[in-house]
Amino acid sequence: MTIPEFEEIVEQNDQTEARREHLEKLRELVGNVYPNKFVRSSIGGAEDTISSVLKFAVVVAAGDEMAAVKASLKEGERPPAEVKDKLNEQLKALGTVRIAGRLTTPPRGNFVHLTDGIAKLQVYCDKKGGFALIKNDAENTVDPENGWTAWKLIDHGDFVGVEGYLFVTNTGEVSLHVERLQFLAKAMVPMPDKMHGIADPEIRQRQRYADLIASSLQVETDGMTTREVFETRAKVISSLRRYLEDHGYIEVETPMLTPKATGAAAKPFVTHHNALDIDLYARIAPELYLKRLVVGGFEKVYELNRNFRNEGISYKHNPEFTMLEFYCAYMDVNGMMDFCERMMRESVQKAAGELKVSYEGNEIDFGNFERLAMRDAILRYAPQAEITDSNMVEWFDNHVEPNLTQPTFIIDYPKSISPLSKASPANPQIAERFELFINGMEVANGFSELNDPKEQYDRFVDQMAQREGGDDEAMVLDEDYVRALSYGMPPAAGIGIGIDRLVMLLTNKHSIRDVILFPHLRPERRADKDEGEQE
RNA sequence: GGGUCGAUAGCUCAGUCGGUAGAGCAACGGACUCUUAAUCCGUGGGUCACAGGUUCGAUCCCUGUUCGGCCUACCA
Numbered sequence: 244m245t246i247p248e249f250e251e252i253v254e255q256n257d258q259t260e261a262r263r264e265h266l267e268k269l270r271e272l273v274g275n276v277y278p279n280k281f282v283r284s285s286i287g288g289a290e291d292t293i294s295s296v297l298k299f300a301v302v303v304a305a306g307d308e309m310a311a312v313k314a315s316l317k318e319g320e321r322p323p324a325e326v327k328d329k330l331n332e333q334l335k336a337l338g339t340v341r342i343a344g345r346l347t348t349p350p351r352g353n354f355v356h357l358t359d360g361i362a363k364l365q366v367y368c369d370k371k372g373g374f375a376l377i378k379n380d381a382e383n384t385v386d387p388e389n390g391w392t393a394w395k396l397i398d399h400g401d402f403v404g405v406e407g408y409l410f411v412t413n414t415g416e417v418s419l420h421v422e423r424l425q426f427l428a429k430a431m432v433p434m435p436d437k438m439h440g441i442a443d444p445e446i447r448q449r450q451r452y453a454d455l456i457a458s459s460l461q462v463e464t465d466g467m468t469t470r471e472v473f474e475t476r477a478k479v480i481s482s483l484r485r486y487l488e489d490h491g492y493i494e495v496e497t498p499m500l501t502p503k504a505t506g507a508a509a510k511p512f513v514t515h516h517n518a519l520d521i522d523l524y525a526r527i528a529p530e531l532y533l534k535r536l537v538v539g540g541f542e543k544v545y546e547l548n549r550n551f552r553n554e555g556i557s558y559k560h561n562p563e564f565t566m567l568e569f570y571c572a573y574m575d576v577n578g579m580m581d582f583c584e585r586m587m588r589e590s591v592q593k594a595a596g597e598l599k600v601s602y603e604g605n606e607i608d609f610g611n612f613e614r615l616a617m618r619d620a621i622l623r624y625a626p627q628a629e630i631t632d633s634n635m636v637e638w639f640d641n642h643v644e645p646n647l648t649q650p651t652f653i654i655d656y657p658k659s660i661s662p663l664s665k666a667s668p669a670n671p672q673i674a675e676r677f678e679l680f681i682n683g684m685e686v687a688n689g690f691s692e693l694n695d696p697k698e699q700y701d702r703f704v705d706q707m708a709q710r711e712g713g714d715d716e717a718m719v720l721d722e723d724y725v726r727a728l729s730y731g732m733p734p735a736a737g738i739g740i741g742i743d744r745l746v747m748l749l750t751n752k753h754s755i756r757d758v759i760l761f762p763h764l765r766p767e768r769r770a771d772k773d774e775g776e777q778e
Numbered sequence: 779g780g781g782u783c784g785a786u787a788g789c790u791c792a793g794u795c796g797g798u799a800g801a802g803c804a805a806c807g808g809a810c811u812c813u814u815a816a817u818c819c820g821u822g823g824g825u826c827a828c829a830g831g832u833u834c835g836a837u838c839c840c841u842g843u844u845c846g847g848c849c850u851a852c853c854a
Binding site: 416 | 787788789790791802803804805806810811812813814815816817822823845846847851852853854
């Protein structure tokens with residue numbers, strides 16, 4: 244195996260050469276160009292960040308007052324000196340502020356904005372008034388001469404720490420007047436285009452770090468920035484967790500590497516354990532483990548983690564995806580639908596701020612979930628259908644699923660395709676099962692859990708027969724699970740919710756890759772490298 | 779897997795009805811130093827994805843390859 248050169252990994256050009264030269268000159272001025280730390284001030288109580296400084300009451304008040312004054316001024320007119328002086332006095336009374344961040348623009352002139360990834364604060368370096376450079380030696384020696392020299396050597400995207408006082412500029416922006424500058428880290432490659440962001444979707448997904456930088460630098464954006472997408476994702480997940488915990492659920496972790504891939508109909512990833520010399524499967528669902536816990540006495544359990552399915556990749560499929568799965572003793576499918584609806588309503592409200600979200604031109608209303616039997620759904624969208632037990636799902640997939648834009652629980656599934664769910668008391672051929680569809684995507688799947696060990700055994704045997712018949716997605720018999728059920732499991736309902744798809748809906752993203760930080764992509768190839776290696 | 783569109787400067791893109799290429803930004807040099815995406819003046823930068831073919835001549839036409847987008851089929 245050949246080890247690629249650094250220059251092959253980090254492409255060198257006139258842009259990187261310029262940055263490298265700046266770095267060498269900075270090294271002469273400050274010594275260590277990759278210092279180990281920068282201690283920020285703590286005026287706001289905790290360590291000050293750019294975002295927190297901008298939320299100081301005095302800063303907010305100064306901003307508001309300046310905005311009001313500017314509104315009364317004519318185009319190009321400067322705010323009166325007495326207003327500025329008064330605000331500057333208040334801002335200066337805060338004392339010395341030390342903050343750090345990345346340059347959001349090339350350092351033209353003496354103004355530049357720093358970002359902490361979220362907010363931007365303008366900083367001002369006064370050439371005439373002068374400012375000191377802090378060396379990155381053990382004592383952080385103050386060099387009063389070379390502040391401006393160092394300033395000219397920093398590039399768009401570099402990290403600096405600055406110390407100084409806050410003030411308002413002639414245009415009314417609260418800024419930091421730099422008295423001391425400390426160089427913290429260099430960006431050796433050019434920053435993403437601040438107008439267009441990163442246009443190449445491959446780079447956006449493969450180099451998510453660059454995509455995230457772009458979203459903090461970009462001047463104009465349509466829709467959510469990448470950062471906002473993942474902040475929304477975090478909000479959804481935390482609100483779901485809180486909701487479950489507020490309702491008595493306990494979070495558990497069950498095996499990801501399992502001796503049998505079961506609990507769902509899907510092809511697994513296979514791996515090998517050397518010491519035990521056995522094949523293991525990345526789990527396709529945690530379902531059977533969670534129900535073992537219900538047997539063991541955990542009446543309400545949930546697990547929020549990844550499942551792995553060795554299947555195709557599409558706008559709504561990633562080989563690993565995040566599923567929230569939970570079980571509740573003594574509940575049936577109807578109770579679970581009620582609970583799911585309430586939980587999703589609260590989560591959407593918290594993450595999106597409202598129950599009606601706009602998705603690809605449609606308005607999706609999470610305030611209203613319809614319940615529709617599969618047979619009725621087919622007759623609604625394909626009245627000509629001649630439904631039999633065997634063709635029902637096909638009719639559904641082809642004619643109904645794409646039309647289910649608003650949140651819809653499809654209920655009354657054929658028992659034959661639901662080997663882990665209980666039959667309906669009213670109709671033994673129907674499973675007490677639902678799937679939730681939104682915008683043509685399956686978002687959740689739940690049912691009244693089958694808890695009769697003998698019937699479960701028979702259903703597994705039936706699945707194994709289908710497997711023999713060539714259906715390699717049919718479930719495999721899990722002997723220990725049958726044994727677990729024989730200890731007695733209370734009546735229970737369970738559900739799995741596809742978190743990635745839910746996040747797609749809340750962030751108006753068409754592709755699942757846009758809501759997963761590091762989605763699976765083909766291995767990267769360096770075309771010019773491969774050439775040299777042929778033959 | 780099938781269809782379809784694409785690959786031109788570090789980035790975003792234009793262009794050549796076939797005569798080896800341009801803009802804006804970025805970089806570099808200088809001027810400016812209370813500016814809000816790009817201040818002003820100047821400079822450098824391209825094997826036009828790769829390999830063949832047609833042609834006096836190909837970045838452009840043809841064929842193939844690689845990589846990628848979009849649509850489509852199967853799985854949540």
